[in-house]
Amino acid sequence: MWSFIDEEKSESLIKTEVPRMATLKEEAQAYEPKLTKNIAELRKIPVDLDLKTDHGTDDKGEPYEFKFIEVEGERYRIPGSVLGGIKGVLKKMPNTTHVTVERTGTGLNTRYQVMPFVE
Secondary structure, eight states: OEEEEOGGGTTTTOEEEEOOOOOHHHHHHHOOOOOEEEGGGOSOEETTSOOEEEEEEOTTSOEEEEEEEEETTEEEEEOHHHHHHHHHHHHHOTTOOEEEEEEESOGGGOEEEEEEOOO
């Protein structure tokens, strides 16, 4: 802790404690990057979760917007094709409460299949 005397109130000589800031090393060691996982990583997805929007930048530095849900403090990105798949499931089965998402491929060849979750 650092301390100093508040000169404006020198008559009463108030001593104020200033909290010590973390060092660059301490911050770096404690750093955990903010990661957004993919919805296909979840086994069972409730369809009534709040959908949120965030912004990021791609490899070229171009900004983009994405939708995600939060489950137990973790963020899961929802691709547009998954939203369309959920819409299709709900159209055929309006009482569906949970879905599951299967992901195949990588990069631009990624495909998602949305199905009602059955235990």
